Amino acid sequence: MPVVVPSSLLPAAGSPAFRGRIGRDAASGHYAVPHRYRLHVAPADPDCLRIAAAHGLLGLDTVLPLHVLPERPDAPDGSYTALRPLYEASAHLYTGPAAAPVLADTWTGRIVSTHVPDILRDLALRFRGDGPDLLPEEHREEIDALADRCAHDIHRAAQHAGELGLDGGAEEALDTLLAALADLDARLADRPYLLGTGPTLADVHVWGALVRLDTVHRWHLDAGALHRIAGHRALWAYAQRLAAHPAFARHLDTEALLRRHRAHCRGREAAGAAIRIVDWDASRR
Structure with a gap:
């Protein structure tokens, strides 16, 4: 299950930090398997751009599809309408903004992570395949x-x-x-x-x-x-x-x-x- 950081530790933007990780095997809950996960990014955001670059270096288009969002959120509160169901499924009675990036689990319809450093590490460590070693x-x-x-x-x-x-x-x-x-x-x-x-x-x-x-x-x-x-x-x-x-x-x-x-x-x-x-x-x- 994704972990939601207490509100006292949330970033100023007000979007909760989901900190689930991709583990090594089935016992981890979220484990690396092709086609299970999807990345939602808005490359006009510099943090999302970094994720998109790492995704491209690893050649993950088929293994872990990338859903590219518009440059600006389409809701008045800075949310992406397409991400709202993921946030609502991942946090009980969630009413905050639905922001990118999001690493989502398509099997459960829930968010694994919104934390950029963790997403980058998991891409490099769990989905490398034949790609370069981005985290030696x-x-x-x-x-x-x-x-x-x-x-x-x-x-x-x-x-x-x-x-x-x-x-x-x-x-x-x-x-x-x-x-x-x-x-x-x-x-x-x-x-x-x-x-x-x-x-x-x-x-x-x-x-x-x-x-x-x-x-x-x-x-x-x-x-x-x-x-x-x-x-x-x-x-x-x-x-x-x-x-x-x-x-x-x-x-x-x-x-x-x-x-x-x-x-x-x-x-x-x-x-x-x-x-x-x-x-x-x-x-x-």
Whole structure:
């Protein structure tokens, strides 16, 4: 049965975090079997985009179908109508938003997980098949650390730095962001992927963070900050290269990402909005 986190631990968006996991065998309840599960994602959401990229790298279209939702929820409370039955079946008297992503069990009609890190781990560990090893055991701690750095030192730091100096910590946040980018840039100086010669979840996390940075956060940063961010040439060349990979490119729509962001963002636009670091759509031409 999926586990619902107590309301005191829920994210600000108000959607409950279902934390069921895919186990190793039948005794786990939710075990890895072809065609039992379905992923519901809205790739205009950066978290869903990461899941779609991992799904593509593993080649899971047949084994674990991907249901792609519209870029914006179709209900006034931010819900997807198509997901409402899953939420109502999974939580007694549920009245909150029905949000993506969702890993659903088609046998029971209930949600296994809405927790992005757990979904990514279970895809990599339980549904790998003949696909690449996205979560090699010797690198798991490092991948988790990079995921955490993407969340805090890139995403959150960019948000704070984009406050246009209204907060005294904006410059400190920019320094944190630039230090994280410099570290990643140095890692990529002599290798095609962050941890070697093949893609892992580290690349999924970092690529998703870079897409969000250049697609969404740049609109709230000044031109000077954007030029400093763009100066990490190995990192942005890597991002462009991954954008041409079919698994990353398939569900990438930067305009949809921006429209979804603008639908709920009231931040001020800055001069950095005019500076585009990567031509994310080049591979589609």
